[in-house]
Amino acid sequence: MxxxxxxxxxxxxxxxxxxxxxxxxxxxxxxxxxxxxxxxxxxxxxxxxxxxxxxxxxxxxxxxxxxxxxxxxxxxxxxxxxxxxxxxxxxxxxxxxxxxxxxxxxxxxxxxxxxxxxxxxxxxxxxxxxxxxxxxxxxxxxxxxxxxxxxxxxxxxxxIDPQQGDVMAKFAVDNLKAKTAVIYIDNSSDYSKSLGQVFKEKFEAAGGTVVMQEAFLQKDQDFKAALTKIKTANADVIFIPAYYEEVGKIVKQARELGITQPLLGTDGWDDFKVADIAGADALNNTFFSTHYSxxxxxxxxxxxxxxxxxxxxxxxxxxxxxxxxxxxxxxxxxxxxxxxxxxxxxxxxxxxxxxxxxxxxxDKNHNPIKQAVILENKGGDRVMVAKIMPEAE
Amino acid sequence: MELSQQLLQQLINGISLGSIYALIALGYTMIYGIIKLINFAHGDIYMVGAYVGFFAITQAQVSILPALLISMVVTGLLGMLVEKLAYKPLRHAPRISILITAIGVSFFLEYASMYFVSPTPRTFPEVIDNVAFHVGDLVINGQQLLILGITVVLMAILTYIVQKTKLGKAMRAASFDTETAQLMGVNADQVISFTFVIGSSLAAVAGVLVGVYYNSIDPLMGIMPGLKAFVAAVLGGIGILPGAVVGGLVLGVIEALVSGFISSTFRDAAAFAILILVLLFKPSGLFGKNTNEKV
Structure with missing residues (x-):
């Protein structure tokens, strides 16, 4: 995105x-x-x-x-x-x-x-x-x-990108009552890296702990090794700020390995390819922030x-x-x-x-202060679960 | 999860990833074995195979087995065509020319596909039921076993063809000394064509299986697996069929262990470090015999 x-x-x-x-x-x-x-x-x-x-x-x-x-x-x-x-x-x-x-x-x-x-x-x-x-x-x-x-x-x-990291961290703590999180980012994308960083700051500021950080690269096909490691962390949520192609594969492989926790993402997830690749069942219990519902x-x-x-x-x-x-x-x-x-x-x-x-x-940095929405993938459909106003800088 | 459980799960992950490398490496190593060409376009042939399988399943509405066969035939013919048009005219040219041509063919296939099928990734329909087997905390899935099984069976068939059949004898003769083989009545051109057909149809099998397993294909999907398969072939001893399979599996397991116990960002670095180490200390690979190279 x-x-x-x-x-x-x-x-x-x-x-x-x-x-x-x-x-x-x-x-x-x-x-x-x-x-x-x-x-x-x-x-x-x-x-x-x-x-x-x-x-x-x-x-x-x-x-x-x-x-x-x-x-x-x-x-x-x-x-x-x-x-x-x-x-x-x-x-x-x-x-x-x-x-x-x-x-x-x-x-x-x-x-x-x-x-x-x-x-x-x-x-x-x-x-x-x-x-x-x-x-x-x-x-x-x-x-x-x-x-x-x-x-x-x-x-x-x-x-802007950091606002989404902020919004998802708040959502994880307030709505999902998460205490621990794993961050899994795309190391070849500035978008993903900056979102991961903001999520970590905000999640820890709200009292949570980021217990593990893993990374992959664009065009990777197989995520199972890293996901097996992530599974052992047994965190409350897994935050994956990335683009739809890799997200689809990650969600599919994570569920195959028996990772049942909520998976969180950002507007890079806002594409129907994610559902095509991962399948509707695997996508249940995933949440992402985007611009509108x-x-x-x-x-x-x-x-x-x-x-x-x-x-x-x-x-x-x-x-x-x-x-x-x-x-x-x-x-x-x-x-x-x-x-x-x-x-x-x-x-x-x-x-x-x-x-x-x-x-x-x-705002003074020429960025709009604008609400983000959080959508949940549920039974092949998308349900709006929250509207969050980011704090002004 | 216990540490030992985690280790076992990573071994499973590694073997399933490795069997894909192995399948691609088989074709690589076979072509190298016969004409001493590192066919850099092999990864892209694998991509074309995936697309042929995809269109057979979605457009022609066939099931997985006919799709595999169609893909093997079409891709095998493509491999033969590439050999006739791009490599054959250069057979007596210095080896570097043909290597550079292979790189050119690779780019050509990538960007021509991008033009014809668009760069947008396609999603494979689920044509094989994905059954997961749980053993304690361990998860093995049916498709992983299928890929491993197909790899081993194909390796066995290939070894049989090369070692036991008349054609295999011709292949080995052509590989040993093309000109002498020709003097003995071996039709070297035909043998080389046939090698490309077999190598390319193996790549097609890998392409379709990867499409089914990862559920997504795109025109640049062959680059990384192609390079990794090359590493696998070198690791096992390039030109040796069982070496390619063992090399692929070892590479897959090493990658999984590095991702799982060190860091996923070191994974590719580890794979290519292996290539460098093998080339430095045992250039003939795990299964290779040290022979004097004839130049």
């Missing part, structure tokens, strides 16, 4: 840049005359390449939010024009896309890309041109903060609208793209115009805004 979110952010940024480019072009006159009744927003997304799934889904969600706004009359009579650029899932292309959006299309804001690395790649050029970037799904803390300094023009609209009443409006528009159900990336769209519309409204610096100030001041998957307040 870390990677995907990053990509999505980048893509969003490109998109934003494109839109902004359009606006500027209009103001500047010449062959590319902008209409004064348009606000150009750029979308810089991974439309092709290895994380195209993430980029395209986010873009669909974003477009839906923009369409809803335009259909309702736009912002103060002005329609939003989305200019889309493909960054081919590459960091260098992300920079090119952002540059094009800013200098050719004169967009006022860039949404995307999806994955962290691509957002980070474009942040310098956007900052230099004073064009705000809104990343819909990049969850790494490094996206908005560099060497302890908040990046002025870079924002995100999803929660499709059974939550407040999310229903978004899911229905999305189904109507695209004839298929949204995934988590589409939902986050939609949230980013809602967030930018709100900011432009409050900015009272399309000046990028004013939009930036408005983004900073976002407070208690209802978006598709929850309520967002922007």
């Amino acid at each position: 870390n990677f995907s979110k990053k990509s999505m952010r980048l893509a969003g940024a490109l998109l934003g840049t494109m839109l902004l480019g359009g606006v500027f072009a209009g103001c500047g006159g010449g062959g590319n005359e902008a209409k004064s009744d348009e606000i150009k927003i750029g979308a810089n997304f991974e439309m092709t390449g290895n994380v195209a799934n993430y980029g395209n889904a986010t873009l669909e969600g974003l477009k839906l939010a923009i369409k809803e706004t335009n259909d309702a009359g736009g912002i103060n009579g002005k329609k939003i024009k989305l200019i889309e650029v493909d960054n081919k899932s590459e960091a260098s292309e992300s920079v090119n896309a952002a540059t094009k959006l800013i200098s050719d299309d004169k967009v006022k804001l860039i949404v995307g890309p999806a994955v962290t690395a691509n957002v980070i790649a474009e942040s310098q050029v956007a900052t230099d041109s004073k064009v705000p970037v809104l990343a819909p799904d990049a969850t790494s803390p490094a996206v908005t903060v560099e060497n302890g300094q908040v990046k002025d023009f870079i924002f995100r609209s999803c929660f 499709d059974k939550d009443e407040s999310v229903k409006a978004f899911i229905d609208a999305y189904n109507k528009e695209y004839k298929h159900a949204p995934n988590v990336f589409a939902a986050l793209g939609y949230d980013a769209g809602k967030l930018l519309v709100d900011a432009i409204k409050r900015a009272g115009g399309d000046d990028p610096v004013k939009i930036k100030d408005a983004l900073e001041a976002t407070k208690d805004l209802q978006v598709g998957t929850g309520i967002i307040t922007m």
Whole structure:
């Protein structure tokens, strides 16, 4: 998810840049005359390449939010024009896309890309041109903060990795009454390592003990040796912050070895492949944090609208793209115009805004304070067992 | 769990992992034995085998045995094709050229598959009931026993073919000295083709069984097992069939013990450290005889 979110952010940024480019072009006159009744927003997304799934889904969600706004009359009579650029899932292309959006299309804001690395790649050029970037799904803390300094023009609209570690530690202690835990991480992923670290800190701060830490590598097939060792620890819960492919195999093999304890995870588990690989029975008694539940009443409006528009159900990336769209519309409204610096100030001041998957307040590090939901896999279905508000930093 | 119980469980884990390495290593070692080529594409042939089995089961709706056979035939033909197109033209070239070609074939198979079947992992349907046997705290599952059984049976059949049949005699002759064998009336090209067919269909068996056992396949699944099988083949003595099986099992057990009693992050390091140690101290492997290499 870390990677995907990053990509999505980048893509969003490109998109934003494109839109902004359009606006500027209009103001500047010449062959590319902008209409004064348009606000150009750029979308810089991974439309092709290895994380195209993430980029395209986010873009669909974003477009839906923009369409809803335009259909309702736009912002103060002005329609939003989305200019889309493909960054081919590459960091260098992300920079090119952002540059094009800013200098050719004169967009006022860039949404995307999806994955962290691509957002980070474009942040310098956007900052230099004073064009705000809104990343819909990049969850790494490094996206908005560099060497302890908040990046002025870079924002995100999803929660950050450490928050999930925090949420799951609280859930383990409060809801599952866990006293001991084993952490089993993917040593080849920063996402997994940082989540493991935060979980350990928070779990121990809440009085629990982490009795064992084990690691695997991406693409591993056989986890039984480490799981046999983990079984001997006999801990109350096992925390596995990882991506769906390995998670599916780990859950399957853990249950085969007779590990019956609750297994906990994070939004990397939010893919139906996990159930395909592990099987519904093995998945019972597992819990993971994610961005929303499709059974939550407040999310229903978004899911229905999305189904109507695209004839298929949204995934988590589409939902986050939609949230980013809602967030930018709100900011432009409050900015009272399309000046990028004013939009930036408005983004900073976002407070208690209802978006598709929850309520967002922007914190001082440009990260939204947003609830996470915890889903339980039960008999082949997913049941929402808790909504937890992370503490603001 | 008692320490002794834990040790036994790790041995079971190690043997089941090792029997997969052994199955892949058999093909590796056989091809090396005949034409002295380390066929780096072998791991990717194994991946193709898994996909053929997968499509046979999901698209053609066949059960596991026909799926295995279909996969063996298709993958065997692929192996033959690779040999004809990529290796045969280089038979008299320096050995390094053919080795580099093997690496090229490996990448070609990986990325062509990625293009045709997409990089998304596929989930195998459950075609063999997975029965778990509990002995005290120990857990052995049916699929683990099946994989081990198939490995041992295939090793026995192969050894029989190589040692007792006319074709095997031709293989051994070609392996000893291709040109002289040809002068004696052995059709070396045919023998080499046949070796690739057998080696590749063994890889196909491994691919399908791994798909069933781990329940997930993807276009890059052959890389690590391919390398590990290479280590297993070297450990057992490359070119020697029982050596490949013993090497695979020993490697699997060592990996399980390292993961279980030291740290899972050292597991791969341990596997490749074994390769280095074997090459340094007993390059001919556990079962190898020290012979003067003819250069």
